[in-house]
Amino acid sequence: MDIRELKKLENKRKMNKGYMWALFCAILWGIWYIPGTIIWAVPPFDAMWVDIDATHGGSMATIVVALLISAFNALTVIVALLIWNGYLGKLGEMKRTLKEFHPCSKWFFLASIFGGPIAILGSFIAIGFIGAGFAAVAALTYPVIGSILARQWYGEQISKRAWMGILVIIVGGLTIFVGGAIAEISAGNLSYIGYIGGLMAALGWGIEGAIAGKGLDIAEPDVGITIRFLGENLLYWVILIPIAALAGYPILEYALQAFTPLAMLVLGFAGITFGFCYVCWYKSFPLIGVGRGQGIGNLYGLCAVIFMYLFMAQVPAWTVLIGGALCVLGSFVMISEETGEMESLRGE
Amino acid sequence: MAGLRPIKFRLLELFSDEKEHWNYEIVVKMQKEYNMNSNFGRDSINFDILELASGGMLKSVESKIDEDGVYKKGFLLHKYVITDFGKTRASDACLMYV
Numbered sequence: 001m002d003i004r005e006l007k008k009l010e011n012k013r014k015m016n017k018g019y020m021w022a023l024f025c026a027i028l029w030g031i032w033y034i035p036g037t038i039i040w041a042v043p044p045f046d047a048m049w050v051d052i053d054a055t056h057g058g059s060m061a062t063i064v065v066a067l068l069i070s071a072f073n074a075l076t077v078i079v080a081l082l083i084w085n086g087y088l089g090k091l092g093e094m095k096r097t098l099k100e101f102h103p104c105s106k107w108f109f110l111a112s113i114f115g116g117p118i119a120i121l122g123s124f125i126a127i128g129f130i131g132a133g134f135a136a137v138a139a140l141t142y143p144v145i146g147s148i149l150a151r152q153w154y155g156e157q158i159s160k161r162a163w164m165g166i167l168v169i170i171v172g173g174l175t176i177f178v179g180g181a182i183a184e185i186s187a188g189n190l191s192y193i194g195y196i197g198g199l200m201a202a203l204g205w206g207i208e209g210a211i212a213g214k215g216l217d218i219a220e221p222d223v224g225i226t227i228r229f230l231g232e233n234l235l236y237w238v239i240l241i242p243i244a245a246l247a248g249y250p251i252l253e254y255a256l257q258a259f260t261p262l263a264m265l266v267l268g269f270a271g272i273t274f275g276f277c278y279v280c281w282y283k284s285f286p287l288i289g290v291g292r293g294q295g296i297g298n299l300y301g302l303c304a305v306i307f308m309y310l311f312m313a314q315v316p317a318w319t320v321l322i323g324g325a326l327c328v329l330g331s332f333v334m335i336s337e338e339t340g341e342m343e344s345l346r347g348e
Numbered sequence: 349m350a351g352l353r354p355i356k357f358r359l360l361e362l363f364s365d366e367k368e369h370w371n372y373e374i375v376v377k378m379q380k381e382y383n384m385n386s387n388f389g390r391d392s393i394n395f396d397i398l399e400l401a402s403g404g405m406l407k408s409v410e411s412k413i414d415e416d417g418v419y420k421k422g423f424l425l426h427k428y429v430i431t432d433f434g435k436t437r438a439s440d441a442c443l444m445y446v
Contacts, residue, residue, distance in 0.1 A: 006411075006424050007424060096353060099352075103357075104357075218360065220354070220355065
């Protein structure tokens with residue numbers, strides 16, 4: 001084999017590795033919706049909802065419980081990520097990266113705003129108001145936002161084939177989404193706040209990916225993602241939870257009651273699946289780019305529907321099956337792209 | 349001290365002399381500086397170089413097969429040079445182009 005062919009093979013291997021990380025991300029992300037659904041019925045979160053519902057109404061109760069669940073989700077994710085970085089021997093690199101706030105770690109803190117209190121909280125709001133199936137598919141359009149921002153902001157190359165794949169995935173996502181919404185409208189119980197939550201998830205994750213891509217230029221992905229969750233924890237536990245407590249919600253009382261074996265087991269499961277889904281997501285970006293990483297990561301919508309069917313007996317509608325099939329097709333369109341000649345993801 | 353900066357910052361700094369460098373030379377230098385002497389450390393640093401190239405900050409100008417086992421026998425070795433985009437990002441990271 002000559003040098004040229006070896007080089008081509010090396011590039012192909014690199015891209016395949018990136019696609020593999022993105023696929024792992026999709027599977028773990030899909031699994032995350034199981035603990036993300038169960039936790040609402042686990043003490044003290046169930047009692048917390050009933051308590052706040054009695055004084056402030058059901059909608060407010062769902063939002064405040066979603067806030068506390070999101071905060072605990074961030075807490076268990078950071079524990080999982082710190083253990084992961086300790087195992088990889090990257091705690092020293094984390095300290096070095098954290099110190100470089102202006103050139104580097106600020107991007108991860110900024111990403112945490114969009115990924116945390118906007119996307120993840122929005123997703124929990126969508127789960128709380130409508131359901132996990134909806135929450136999963138509602139965010140499916142986020143790669144469009146991520147791809148366009150990455151292209152405009154730092155000139156990331158997106159081939160026509162990659163665009164085609166992204167578009168097929170989006171059509172699949174919308175098929176699932178619109179099918180569910182029409183059924184809800186005809187049943188007369190459309191939950192607007194849940195749909196806003198879904199929109200928050202799509203926008204938040206799309207913007208987060210593009211911002212994180214900027215930081216990942218000059219940081220290691222394992223370290224970058226941990227700093228991003230450090231930022232999210234600070235946002236919840238230092239700003240948002242105290243604000244909710246000052247506003248008169250019994251959020252701190254219930255936060256202290258959440259340290260039970262059952263709640264910690266479910267939250268730990270959420271932390272491990274979500275933490276490593278994010279590790280895989282961030283690891284895929286430097287190898288295949290934000291657009292492709294998000295496009296393949298989008299298979300989480302289909303994975304979530306499958307896992308919710310297998311473990312929670314939630315039977316998907318026919319629109320979900322068609323949309324899911326389109327998502328798989330779109331991902332294969334992207335993966336089948338000829339990448340042997342592609343050495344860089346940027347315009348240069 | 350150079351070792352106190354994140355690994356990718358230091359890599360960009362090493363390439364900021366605008367000269368061409370083989371990946372194995374840079375990897376050996378970095379392993380010493382960061383005390384990452386295991387095979388995992390070696391591969392981890394090389395992967396960081398690969399990510400910088402993938403991100404358009406470094407450009408491969410020459411390749412050869414590692415026949416003598418200077419990095420890994422049979423693997424492809426690359427000679428990289430910093431790109432204009434790499435200089436811009438190095439400048440963002442408060443390196444020499446400021």
